[in-house]
Amino acid sequence: MSDLKLLPRAIGVLEPPWRGRLGEYPRALVWSPAGDRLLTGDAAGTLTCFESRTGAVAWSVQAHADGILDLAVHPREARLASAGQDGRGRLWDLDGRASPRTLDADAAWVEHLAWSPAGDRLASASGRHVRFWTPEGELISRTPAHASAVSALAWCGQAELASACYGGLSFWDPAGGALRERLDWKGALISLAISPDGAIVAGGSQDRTVHFWRRLTAEDSMMSGYPGKPAALAFDSSARLLATSGAEYTTVWNFGGAGPEGSTPGLLEGHSEPITHLAFAHRGPRLATGAADAFVLVWDLDGDGQGRLVGAAPATGPVERLAWRGDDRALAAIDAAGGVTVWHCADALLSRRETAVAV
Amino acid sequence: MTATKTPVTILTGFLGSGKTTLLNRILSEPHGRRIAVIENEYGEIGIDQGLVIAADEEIFEMSNGCICCTVRGDLIRILGSLAKRRERFDYVLVETTGLADPGPVAQTFFMDEDVRAHYVLDGIVTLVDALHIAQQLGHSRESAEQIAFADVLVLNKTDLVHSDRLLALEARLRGMNAMARIHRAEHAELPIERVLDLAAFDLDRALERKPSFLEPEYPFEWTGVFNLTPGRWTLSLTTGPDPSLALVGLPLADTSEPGLRAGAERCLRLFAEPARDLAPGDPLRLERHQRLPVPTEGGARFALDIGAPGYYAIYSQHLAEEFELAVCDEQDQPLAPECEHLWVAQHDHDDQVTSVGIELAGDLDAERLNRWLSQLLREQGPDIYRMKGFISLADAPERFVFQGVHMLFDGRPHTPWGDEPRYSQLVFIGRNLDRAALETGLRACLT
Numbered sequence: 001m002s003d004l005k006l007l008p009r010a011i012g013v014l015e016p017p018w019r020g021r022l023g024e025y026p027r028a029l030v031w032s033p034a035g036d037r038l039l040t041g042d043a044a045g046t047l048t049c050f051e052s053r054t055g056a057v058a059w060s061v062q063a064h065a066d067g068i069l070d071l072a073v074h075p076r077e078a079r080l081a082s083a084g085q086d087g088r089g090r091l092w093d094l095d096g097r098a099s100p101r102t103l104d105a106d107a108a109w110v111e112h113l114a115w116s117p118a119g120d121r122l123a124s125a126s127g128r129h130v131r132f133w134t135p136e137g138e139l140i141s142r143t144p145a146h147a148s149a150v151s152a153l154a155w156c157g158q159a160e161l162a163s164a165c166y167g168g169l170s171f172w173d174p175a176g177g178a179l180r181e182r183l184d185w186k187g188a189l190i191s192l193a194i195s196p197d198g199a200i201v202a203g204g205s206q207d208r209t210v211h212f213w214r215r216l217t218a219e220d221s222m223m224s225g226y227p228g229k230p231a232a233l234a235f236d237s238s239a240r241l242l243a244t245s246g247a248e249y250t251t252v253w254n255f256g257g258a259g260p261e262g263s264t265p266g267l268l269e270g271h272s273e274p275i276t277h278l279a280f281a282h283r284g285p286r287l288a289t290g291a292a293d294a295f296v297l298v299w300d301l302d303g304d305g306q307g308r309l310v311g312a313a314p315a316t317g318p319v320e321r322l323a324w325r326g327d328d329r330a331l332a333a334i335d336a337a338g339g340v341t342v343w344h345c346a347d348a349l350l351s352r353r354e355t356a357v358a359v
Numbered sequence: 360m361t362a363t364k365t366p367v368t369i370l371t372g373f374l375g376s377g378k379t380t381l382l383n384r385i386l387s388e389p390h391g392r393r394i395a396v397i398e399n400e401y402g403e404i405g406i407d408q409g410l411v412i413a414a415d416e417e418i419f420e421m422s423n424g425c426i427c428c429t430v431r432g433d434l435i436r437i438l439g440s441l442a443k444r445r446e447r448f449d450y451v452l453v454e455t456t457g458l459a460d461p462g463p464v465a466q467t468f469f470m471d472e473d474v475r476a477h478y479v480l481d482g483i484v485t486l487v488d489a490l491h492i493a494q495q496l497g498h499s500r501e502s503a504e505q506i507a508f509a510d511v512l513v514l515n516k517t518d519l520v521h522s523d524r525l526l527a528l529e530a531r532l533r534g535m536n537a538m539a540r541i542h543r544a545e546h547a548e549l550p551i552e553r554v555l556d557l558a559a560f561d562l563d564r565a566l567e568r569k570p571s572f573l574e575p576e577y578p579f580e581w582t583g584v585f586n587l588t589p590g591r592w593t594l595s596l597t598t599g600p601d602p603s604l605a606l607v608g609l610p611l612a613d614t615s616e617p618g619l620r621a622g623a624e625r626c627l628r629l630f631a632e633p634a635r636d637l638a639p640g641d642p643l644r645l646e647r648h649q650r651l652p653v654p655t656e657g658g659a660r661f662a663l664d665i666g667a668p669g670y671y672a673i674y675s676q677h678l679a680e681e682f683e684l685a686v687c688d689e690q691d692q693p694l695a696p697e698c699e700h701l702w703v704a705q706h707d708h709d710d711q712v713t714s715v716g717i718e719l720a721g722d723l724d725a726e727r728l729n730r731w732l733s734q735l736l737r738e739q740g741p742d743i744y745r746m747k748g749f750i751s752l753a754d755a756p757e758r759f760v761f762q763g764v765h766m767l768f769d770g771r772p773h774t775p776w777g778d779e780p781r782y783s784q785l786v787f788i789g790r791n792l793d794r795a796a797l798e799t800g801l802r803a804c805l806t
Binding site: 024025027043044067069085108109111127128148149151166185186187188205206207209222228229274336 | 412413415417419420421422428430432433435436440443444471472473
């Protein structure tokens with residue numbers, strides 16, 4: 001059910017085309033590779049597909065017997081993976097047809113999914129194990145048990161998957177599920193981000209710090225002083241800026257110069273409650289932040305990580321997730337009140353950049 | 360977004376103490392609540408109903424190395440996920456494994472901001488197997504910790520243990536944890552309101568319950584409550600260690616602990632009056648301080664005439680078993696008491712886990728107190744399980760109430776003192792507590 005209405009309060013670069021509503025708490029949000037559909041998964045296990053242009057519900061299915069915890073869309077093909085609290089993963093086409101094969105785990109929940117950049121492997125995390133699957137849902141390998149439930153997954157290029165848990169990071173070979181490298185850290189990692197060039201791996205920790213490693217040298221550093229848990233981390237496309245949650249403001253670390261060790265991070269102040277999610281646009285230093293204050297803000301950052309607020313709009317509840325469309329011309333948010341909102345974002349900054357790229 | 364927080368009860372106890380039985384009872388009672396259960400020993404017996412989630416205990420220590428900052432990672436994940444579908448339940452029960460240290464579980468509700476945002480710890484309930492606890496206490500650190508952390512101790516399987524041993528066991532449990540309420544149960548059967556909705560961590564209600572060791576010294580050691588019908592009853596004694604036994608009999612409204620305590624307060628005043636000496640065969644009178652002669656051989660009997668049906672309590676100077684004190688019917692059959700209570704703490708166990716209660720008249724200096732407490736918690740945090748009380752701070756018009764779990768500490772001003780005499784009352788429950796040092800330390804903070 002989508003109830004379409006205009007959002008008069010969106011300002012700046014965010015223009016309000018539509019808003020839908022889910023009956024349950026939405027947990028996961030992805031765009032189709034073509035950008036024509038937006039898919040959500042909710043806490044009752046319903047997978048819903050919205051038409052990107054109109055907000056109309058294209059289809060909706062009961063995908064899992066219990067809640068959906070994650071969705072991952074194939075980087076190129078019309079293929080979607082869903083992870084549920086019923087202990088399984090499932091594969092879908094973008095018309096809501098399920099593959100007969102289920103990605104079964106031996107844990108209660110399947111919590112995280114990640115497609116490799118080329119789309120030839122799907123990684124799933126359930127309990128203390130990571131499994132690798134073919135795009136058709138055949139099991140390739142399973143890793144040995146982690147020290148705790150896996151808290152995050154991220155591909156590090158095409159040939160390696162990183163997983164975070166209590167006690168550090170692990171890097172796995174998808175073919176055999178064998179451990180390639182471990183980066184130990186005495187603490188509970190709860191989030192993970194890898195710079196697009198693979199050089200920096202960052203993890204947010206339960207004890208309110210952000211830890212990062214330089215992959216080449218395995219040198220590590222810790223950034224502390226966060227009032228809360230940095231549960232959301234994101235690198236920009238240039239691999240220079242790392243945006244981190246863990247406060248009512250966003251902290252942006254600059255890896256461009258000698259730092260970030262010893263440097264002053266950029267602080268993006270605008271929310272009145274803790275940041276719940278953040279997402280960089282696919283191209284350019286544009287960052288969207290969502291918070292418990294039920295607002296979505298859009299920032300354009302400079303090379304040092306200092307930011308200028310360029311757009312703001314209300315969600316209908318504390319923001320759960322944000323996602324930029326592949327062309328960065330639309331931003332979607334899901335919120336705790338069940339709201340699904342898409343804003344268009346076709347402003348001068350992007351046009352200029354595209355012009356520059358075209359020239 | 361200020362949604363009501365969901366209350367959480369932590370259920371601990373050794374394997375076989377009856378946790379699963381109690382859980383099933385709670386879930387099957389028509390209480391109108393929708394309860395989610397987070398269970399560790401999945402499949403011990405199996406939970407019949409409700410939303411049950413199996414947890415895989417994950418203890419997260421923080422990178423600062425502080426043992427008091429450990430949390431349960433699995434609980435953070437599960438509670439976080441449950442909060443996102445909260446309309447399906449309004450209460451959470453967390454069952455720990457038999458060998459669990461309740462510390463990390465409790466700390467999770469103070470340490471993790473997401474858990475704190477959605478949940479409030481209602482209380483820690485520990486089931487105690489009356490038959491095996493003595494043995495368990497001898498062998499495992501965890502069973503003492505589970506008793507020390509509790510807000511409610513359910514002394515279960517009382518049908519398997521003689522009442523004298525139960526009284527001694529209760530006294531021992533009180534010595535270890537003076538803050539907890541103790542309820543007896545057979546087959547984990549007890550009213551659900553004794554274990555849920557305790558608001559034990561609610562500072563607003565922190566002053567409602569007095570720790571039991573702060574009771575006055577009573578001139579009686581034992582109380583038995585009997586359910587008597589109108590007619591003639593007989594109180595009988597045999598030989599005993601003393602030549603006489605003083606007692607007071609009273610009607611009581613019920614057999615509840617508050618009722619027994621109210622009776623004890625009345626008896627305290629009655630015992631202060633001169634005793635009336637009885638001769639064998641004399642009728643007993645209610646609400647009178649009376650001294651009964653103890654025969655050197657054979658027995659002595661005293662008539663007890665009851666006019667109205669109801670509960671009658673005998674508050675006796677010594678333990679009933681020492682004199683084989685009994686209330687008998689017209690056929691001379693002894694009547695089992697509805698309940699018994701022991702008013703003396705028995706110090707015949709050298710439990711390392713103890714409660715230390717300190718009461719000090721006067722005002723405390725906030726700065727010195729702060730310094731002392733910080734140092735205490737820094738040095739002994741891992742050994743101090745729970746801490747609770749109120750203090751009179753110099754220049755503050757209100758009582759300051761506080762409580763803590765290990766090093767985590769929560770406090771705020773409460774009701775004003777007005778004209779009442781100002782004093783402070785602190786209770787520590789922990790391992791190897793040094794009462795004298797604690798008292799000296801606190802006394803040094805007096806203004």
